[in-house]
Amino acid sequence: MTQLVVLSGKGGTGKTNLSAAFSHLYQQKYPGHLALLVDADVDAANLALLLEAEELSKEAFIGGAIARIDPDLCTDCGRCQEVCRFDAVISREEKFCIDPIACEGCAACLYQCPENAIALQKQQAGEWYISETPYGKFFHAHLYPAQENSGKLVALIKSRAQEELENSSADLMLVDGPPGIGCPVISAVSGANVVLVVTEPTLAGLHDLGRVLETTTHFDVQVEVCINKSDLYPEGAQQIRKYCQEKGIDILGEIPFDLAIPRAMNQGQPVTKFDPQSQSSIAIKGIWERLMTVVEKHSTEKELIQVK
Amino acid sequence: MRRIAVASGKGGTGKTTVAVALAESLSQDSEQIVLISDCDVEAPNVHLYLDPDFEQSKAVHVLIPQVDEDICTGCGICSEVCQYNAIILLKDRAMVFPSLCHGCGSCTLNCPENAIREIPNQIGILERGIGNGNIYLRHGLLNPGEPLTVPVIAALRKWNDEFSARIEIIDSPPGASCPVVEAIRRVDFLLLVTEPTPFGLHDLKQAHQVANELGIRTGVIINRDGLGEADIQGYCLDNHIPVLMTIPLDRNIGAGLARGDTLLEIYPEYGDKFRALYEKVDQMLEEAVGP
Amino acid sequence: MKYAISSSTGNPDTEFSARFGRCTYFLIVDEGLDNWEKISNPAQNAQGGAGTQVVQYLAEQGVDAVISGRYGPNAYDALDAAGMKAYLADSGTPRQLVNQAQSGSLRLAAGPTGEAMHGQGGRGGRGGGRQ
Numbered sequence: 126m127t128q129l130v131v132l133s134g135k136g137g138t139g140k141t142n143l144s145a146a147f148s149h150l151y152q153q154k155y156p157g158h159l160a161l162l163v164d165a166d167v168d169a170a171n172l173a174l175l176l177e178a179e180e181l182s183k184e185a186f187i188g189g190a191i192a193r194i195d196p197d198l199c200t201d202c203g204r205c206q207e208v209c210r211f212d213a214v215i216s217r218e219e220k221f222c223i224d225p226i227a228c229e230g231c232a233a234c235l236y237q238c239p240e241n242a243i244a245l246q247k248q249q250a251g252e253w254y255i256s257e258t259p260y261g262k263f264f265h266a267h268l269y270p271a272q273e274n275s276g277k278l279v280a281l282i283k284s285r286a287q288e289e290l291e292n293s294s295a296d297l298m299l300v301d302g303p304p305g306i307g308c309p310v311i312s313a314v315s316g317a318n319v320v321l322v323v324t325e326p327t328l329a330g331l332h333d334l335g336r337v338l339e340t341t342t343h344f345d346v347q348v349e350v351c352i353n354k355s356d357l358y359p360e361g362a363q364q365i366r367k368y369c370q371e372k373g374i375d376i377l378g379e380i381p382f383d384l385a386i387p388r389a390m391n392q393g394q395p396v397t398k399f400d401p402q403s404q405s406s407i408a409i410k411g412i413w414e415r416l417m418t419v420v421e422k423h424s425t426e427k428e429l430i431q432v433k
Numbered sequence: 434m435r436r437i438a439v440a441s442g443k444g445g446t447g448k449t450t451v452a453v454a455l456a457e458s459l460s461q462d463s464e465q466i467v468l469i470s471d472c473d474v475e476a477p478n479v480h481l482y483l484d485p486d487f488e489q490s491k492a493v494h495v496l497i498p499q500v501d502e503d504i505c506t507g508c509g510i511c512s513e514v515c516q517y518n519a520i521i522l523l524k525d526r527a528m529v530f531p532s533l534c535h536g537c538g539s540c541t542l543n544c545p546e547n548a549i550r551e552i553p554n555q556i557g558i559l560e561r562g563i564g565n566g567n568i569y570l571r572h573g574l575l576n577p578g579e580p581l582t583v584p585v586i587a588a589l590r591k592w593n594d595e596f597s598a599r600i601e602i603i604d605s606p607p608g609a610s611c612p613v614v615e616a617i618r619r620v621d622f623l624l625l626v627t628e629p630t631p632f633g634l635h636d637l638k639q640a641h642q643v644a645n646e647l648g649i650r651t652g653v654i655i656n657r658d659g660l661g662e663a664d665i666q667g668y669c670l671d672n673h674i675p676v677l678m679t680i681p682l683d684r685n686i687g688a689g690l691a692r693g694d695t696l697l698e699i700y701p702e703y704g705d706k707f708r709a710l711y712e713k714v715d716q717m718l719e720e721a722v723g724p
Numbered sequence: 725m726k727y728a729i730s731s732s733t734g735n736p737d738t739e740f741s742a743r744f745g746r747c748t749y750f751l752i753v754d755e756g757l758d759n760w761e762k763i764s765n766p767a768q769n770a771q772g773g774a775g776t777q778v779v780q781y782l783a784e785q786g787v788d789a790v791i792s793g794r795y796g797p798n799a800y801d802a803l804d805a806a807g808m809k810a811y812l813a814d815s816g817t818p819r820q821l822v823n824q825a826q827s828g829s830l831r832l833a834a835g836p837t838g839e840a841m842h843g844q845g846g847r848g849g850r851g852g853g854r855q
Contacts, residue, residue, distance in 0.1 A: 134476050136607040137445010141632065168608035169442050169636040187769070190516070210537055226614060226646065231537030236514050245516075270642035273611040276580065284746055288732075291742060304444040304607050305475035308580035315796075327691035329449070329478040336476055339577035357684075358691030382687075387661045390630050512780065518773025521780040523806040530798045533773040 126290055127424040128298045129416070130165075130317040132341075134333030136304035138325045139353040141166070142386050143409065144301035145175035145395035148260035150413045151297060159261035161295045163286050165279045165313035166303040167251065167268040175395055178256035178263050186266065186281065188250025188274035189230040192223045198242035205234035205243065226271060250274055253282050262289060276308035283316065297420065306340040314340075318423045319347045321377070321416060325354050326361030331368060338372065347423045348374055351412050355379035377419075378412035380405050436601045436620040437714065440643075442636030444607035446626045447656035447680070449478045452604040454696040455624075456483075458707035459600055460566045461697075467568050468598035472616035473606040474557060474573035474585040482695045483564030490560045493573065493588045494553035495536040495581060500527045504548035511540035511549065532580070557585040559592055565695075569598055582606070586615040609639040614647065622714050623649045624677070630661035634668060641672065650721065652677040652714065675717075677710050725755045727825065728782050729818040730792040734762040736818045742793020745774030751818045752785060755826060760818075775799025779806055791821045797836035812837075 131140045131147075144162075151160045164172040192213070194205065205221060206214040213227035214234065223234075235243040250273070253266035264286040266278050283300065290298050302313040314320060320341055324334045334350070341348050350369050355362045362379065369376050385403035389396035397406045439452040452469060460467040471479035480487075498520060500511075507525030515521075519533035520540050527540075531554065541549040556579040561571035573589040575582055586606075605616040617623055623644050627637040637653070644651045652675045655665050659682040669676050680686070680696075689699035696703050729740055730747035741747040746768050752761040763785070767777035775795070779802035782790065789809035803810045810833040813821050824830040 133444075135445065135478070136476075137443065168610045168613075169444070169632075169639060171443070171632040171635055174631050174635065208538065208542060226618070229535060229537060230516060231535055231539055232514065232516050233537045233539035233542060236539060236543050268610055270609045270639050271611075271614050271646040275608070275610045284743070288743065305473075305582070306577055307475045307575060307582040307612070310475075311578075311580050325691075328481045328693040329476075329690075332478060332481055333476040336577055343578040354687075358688050361691045387630055390632065391661050391663075393631070518767070518770060518777040518780075521776045521802065523780060523783055523802060528802065528805050530773060530776050530801070533776065533798060 126296050126298070127319060127420045128300065128317045129319045129321065129420055130300040130302050130314050131321050131323060132302040132310065132314070132337055133304055133323045134306065134337030135325065135330050138323045138330060139380070139386070140323050141171045141175070141301050142390065142396060143323055143351075143353070144172055144299060146397040146406070146409045147299055147413055147416070148176065148258070149395040149398045150410060151299070152260040155296075158294055158296050160297040160299050161286050161290055161293070162258065162261050162263040163282055163298060163300040164263070164265040165283065165300050165309065167266045167275050167278045167282075167309065168303065170265055170267055172301045173256070173263070173265055174393055175390065176258040176260060176263055177393065178258050178265070180254050180256045182255045183252055185249045186251040186253050186268070186278050187247050188272055188277060190245040190247045191225045191228045191230055192232065192234055192243050193246055194222055195242045195244065196220065198240045200240055202239060204237050204239065208233045208237050229273070251278055253278065253285075255285070261295065262293075275303075276312040279303070279309050279312035280315070283312070287316065296424070306336050310337075310340065314344050314346065317344065317346050319349065319416075319420055322348065322350045323353050324350060324365060326352055326358045326365055328361070331361065331364055334365065334368070338374070347419060349377050349416065349419055350374055351377045352379040354382040356381045377415040378408055380408040380412070434599060434601060436603065437622045437624060438603040438605055438617040438620040438649075439624045439626060440605035440613055440617055440640055441607060441626045442609050442638075442640030443627070443632050446628045446633060447654075448607070448626050449473075449482070449604050450656070450690060450696050451624060451626050451654055452602050453479060453482050454703055455707050455711065456568050456602045457566050457695055457697045458704045459711060460568045461704055462708055465599040466597065467600045467602065469568055469570050469602045469604065470589060471570065471572035471604045472586050472589060473604055474575045474589065475582055475606060475612075477572040477574060479570060479604055480564070480572060481693055483566070483568055483570050485562035485564035485570045487560040487562040489562070490558055491588070491592065492555050493557040493559060493585045494555050495534075495584055496538065496551035497531045497534050497536065497554045498529050498540050498549045499552045500529060501548045501550070502526050504546050506546055506548075508545060510543050510545060514539045514543045536584075556581055559585070559589050561592070582612045583615045586612055590615070609636070609643050613640075613643060617643075617649065618647055620649060621718055623651045624654055625651055626654045626656050627665055628657045628660055629655060629663045629665050631663050633661070634663040634665055637665065637668065641674065650717065652717075655679045657682040677713060678706060725788045726752060726786055727755075727822050728752050728785070728787040728790045729821055730790075731818060736760045738817055740791070740793075740813065740816060740818050740821060742814070744790070744792040744795055744799055745778055747792070750782065752787060753818070753822060757819065757822060773798065776802050779803055779808070783808065789825065791818070791825060791830070794837040795833055800833065800836040
């Protein structure tokens, strides 16, 4: 079984559209062995919009906790404000209270308060779902706006998907990753066998490709690249090819800019389903076939693989 | 100091394009200093367009506890107070797991034997300089492999400037969670850049809710108009958000940005458009402050 | 030698669970294999650092060796520091696996199992302390 994670570094390169297309192509090829699908971009979870997802279950996500000062016990000594490292203790008219957006839930104030006036309250930071789709079981989430702990929510849905992977006949977990390189990305890549980086032939795309590749070197993963909107700026595409060659990374394929993709998005379908003869669909199928060869080579053997 | 942040929810809608265009437009026109703060510390791109000379840099650290095993008595208080299981008791000694540590200092404060010291661990760097068009630029870079984005953004926003800019434009990261909150809190106005696709609309709603949580006035810019049919205008109308500008889908813009040209370098007339946008925002803010 | 095996059922004769940090139960047994104790995993819903919390807890229970399918880097380091043996299994019931461990046919982990160097989502929060 394999875990494949789709990343980009720069946002908007087409991870989600590609992940949806891959889900569709996998189901076409292996109708008996559906993949497990995960949307790890919990801040801006869009994959559900392309998968005709039907919710099977929903659960609360308790992200962390927020401190609360009991005004009846508080003697305004200000010790909490002294120790808080997150600027979360604010004083209004000499009364101290906690800014819930800034509060980290570390409880440093709680343990330092001489009056035991502070308590931690668990906060529901979002929800996560298991849904049925034509392409397999789908694990996704909605992090409430302005919340922390997106990395933790990603880890949670991946953990549940991993459990399902062990108990089902599915052979592939396909993870649509978030943009960037921080905690949610690290959570998304954790446990991956293969990472596909979707980039675009722009100066910003190349720069962020470098950053995400630097990040993936911290993991024992096989990294592949593909270029989306490749005809947007041919010199840019050439720069990416050159860069990947220097790094010894294969480019699995290039997808031209194609309005079939937003059209498919509008219809709530993967482009390979909506318009299989479009230029982008044909290019995506080529990338998919090469990707499957890589995936087969890197699936987790029954004996556990030791890391470097 | 007037602060305007640019965010989106969805990645790739054109935040950086807009932030740079606004900074250029305002810098062209006035004698006042315009500062652009690129808070997308995981993947900053503003400097690629403005080509600054970075004259100054500053390291960003988080504090990680270190336990003196000779003094540690294995009382376990550190492990009780730690909310993240980042310090635990094993074989009667405390052991620290830096990757789980949030640097809150609680274990250090509560150790009855004073056995814990805090050691700075560098997680990123801040840089600043002056770029094209005399625009002052500063940004942060999270070290690849480090998970904590927010402390780098927080350090960037707190970095004191010797030059006193009158206008600050903040380029926010994508998403709608804590890094975005840290980037855009305590600004005067938020520009939300979206695209008329189902993803654009879906994520605009998330971003708009963040603005509401933070109590920041918002306006929308629709970029790549023509890319899809999502009813951004309808959503904005229903939620009383002004649509301040629409930028059409235009291959020239895409190709120009790909090269590293700014929007104003591709179409100079956007200078006037963004100055007019700023006037409008200014007016809205004046009205809000009024009686 | 006291063993702990991760389990989703708490039954020594059904398939074990490969998840170490967030399994539902641990089955604890001594080498005689006659006294099976089922304990609820206290770290199932931990904020973060489930692995480290589990190791601390099992160490408190006097466990000498663990059997599971996967150890993240923090869990692995904690097991090492605690002096506990970490066995890796891919299938079997807890009873079968303890037998295998005793007969030397179960492999010991030589390192963490291919996961992030920074732990899996334990750092969801906003922040490190600032100087």
